[in-house]
Amino acid sequence: MADMQSIVILTGAGISRESGLATFRDADGIWATVRIEDVATPEAFRRNPARVQAFYNARRRQLLDPAVQPNAAHIALARLERDWPGPVLVVTQNIDDLHERAGTRGLLHMHGELLKARCTGCGRVVPVTEELTQDFACAGCDGTGSLRPDVVWFGEMPMHMAEIEQALAQADLFVSIGTSGNVYPAAGFVDEARRAGARTVELNLEPSEGARLFDEARHGPATELVPAFVE
Numbered sequence: 595m596a597d598m599q600s601i602v603i604l605t606g607a608g609i610s611r612e613s614g615l616a617t618f619r620d621a622d623g624i625w626a627t628v629r630i631e632d633v634a635t636p637e638a639f640r641r642n643p644a645r646v647q648a649f650y651n652a653r654r655r656q657l658l659d660p661a662v663q664p665n666a667a668h669i670a671l672a673r674l675e676r677d678w679p680g681p682v683l684v685v686t687q688n689i690d691d692l693h694e695r696a697g698t699r700g701l702l703h704m705h706g707e708l709l710k711a712r713c714t715g716c717g718r719v720v721p722v723t724e725e726l727t728q729d730f731a732c733a734g735c736d737g738t739g740s741l742r743p744d745v746v747w748f749g750e751m752p753m754h755m756a757e758i759e760q761a762l763a764q765a766d767l768f769v770s771i772g773t774s775g776n777v778y779p780a781a782g783f784v785d786e787a788r789r790a791g792a793r794t795v796e797l798n799l800e801p802s803e804g805a806r807l808f809d810e811a812r813h814g815p816a817t818e819l820v821p822a823f824v825e
């Protein structure tokens with residue numbers, strides 16, 4: 595990586611698995627126990643907000659469990675950012691805060707954040723560490739809005755897309771870590787980075803959907819692969 599300048603790193607649920615947070619599409623993943631249509635679409639929230647709030651309340655409780663901490667992969671990426679002379683941007687699909695806790699600063703949460711809520715009326719975003727219920731009324735608008743998890747459901751526009759596209763267009767190296775490559779637009783980033791001339795590397799437990807698009811692939815647990823790659 596000696597002459598590399600600008601690095602864009604995409605992370606997915608696989609990087610947080612060894613911290614104790616479940617992935618989505620593995621055999622023991624979240625979508626094996628709940629249906630996407632029941633908890634991760636705007637229609638689900640309109641139909642049964644209490645069900646959706648309960649799902650995210652449970653995941654928030656889990657994230658705040660003291661046993662859930664950044665692992666060696668999160669820490670290695672923070673070290674890379676600190677030591678690399680060029681720009682490093684981490685784009686995460688994860689809604690946990692483990693990259694921040696590990697010390698990463700250049701970070702975009704494209705699917706939102708579990709520890710934030712957003713008013714359905716005025717769009718105001720507030721921090722949240724407790725249970726969200728439909729009784730929460732927004733203090734910032736006329737009272738008609740309520741708080742929803744500040745996450746991106748299927749059919750909604752992912753966050754920070756302009757900034758991400760710009761970084762991909764300038765990337766010299768694109769690294770995808772712990773994501774199955776099933777969900778767009780993130781699954782298309784490798785193609786965009788390639789077209790911009792970047793070298794592309796996949797670090798994942800197993801080959802992802804788009805594995806053939808990467809110049810190099812290393813397969814194994816993130817806590818082993820990422821520190822070794824960053825060295």
Ligand code: BJW
Pocket residue numbers: 605606607608609611612617618619620623634687688689705745746747748749750751752771772773774775776777778779797798799800801802814815816817
């Ligand atoms: C390890 C490991 C270890 C395990 N070490 N590795 C056709 C029909 C309908 C829609 C579409 C369609 N085609 C495209 C779409 C769009 C849709 C989409 O992609 N659908 C696909 C399913 C086909 N996308 C969207 O709707 C997105 N929005 C959009 O496109 O907007 C455009 C738009 C235009 C105009 C108007 C409006 C909109 C939004 C997608 C939102 C995704 N939301 C979720 C849930 C919300 C957040 C949350 O609750 O957490 O985000 S779904 C879920 O999947 C979550 C994740 O961020 C996302 C990606 O999952 P990820 O991270 O890849 O996890 P897994 O489990 O899939 O993979 C884990 C990997 O790690 C595996 O490969 C393991 O092997 C590996 N692993 N342990 C290393 N220790």
